[in-house]
Amino acid sequence: PYYVDINQNLFLEAYLHSSDPNLMLFVDTCVASPTPHNVTTVTYDIIRNGCVRDPTYNTYYSHYRHRVRFKFNAFQFIRSNPLVYVQCELVVCRTYDYSSRCYQGCITRSKRGASS
Numbered sequence: 360p361y362y363v364d365i366n367q368n369l370f371l372e373a374y375l376h377s378s379d380p381n382l383m384l385f386v387d388t389c390v391a392s393p394t395p396h397n398v399t400t401v402t403y404d405i406i407r408n409g410c411v412r413d414p415t416y417n418t419y420y421s422h423y424r425h426r427v428r429f430k431f432n433a434f435q436f437i438r439s440n441p442l443v444y445v446q447c448e449l450v451v452c453r454t455y456d457y458s459s460r461c462y463q464g465c466i467t468r469s470k471r472g473a474s475s
Contacts, residue, residue: 360442363433373449374426381454383424385409385461389447393439405431405445410465424454 363369375384389405404412415432427449435441452461 365433365435367433368430369433370428370430371445371447372426372428373447374423375451377425380425383452383454383461384427385450385452386418386427386429387448387450387460389445391434392444392446393436393442395444401436401439403434403436408466408468409460409463410467 361369373384373386375382386406387409388407390407391403391405393401405416406412413431415430417430419428419430421428433443435443450460452459456462
């Protein structure tokens with residue numbers, strides 16, 4: 360566990376262990392939950408499908424495409440224990456493959472019309 364105060368900046372970094380310099384990382388989804396094993400019932404989206412949901416989220420430049428750096432402010436779920444568990448999904452892509460998920464950025468689903 361990593362202990363921080365509420366509203367303190369929480370910095371994270373992920374990197375790919377690979378000898379291939381033509382790979383890059385993309386943060387697709389980061390979800391927070393008050394429990395370690397259930398990240399579907401009570402959750403808070405920090406970033407979802409490449410779309411930033413938390414206003415305190417910020418990315419930081421890295422000289423290396425196989426490394427991502429970002430931060431968000433620490434928080435606590437109301438009426439819950441003080442622990443928050445964060446689970447992130449990252450995507451590995453070929454650098455300069457502009458059709459890959461890494462270059463698509465934020466993906467919003469289009470809403471379907473309801474017929475009578």
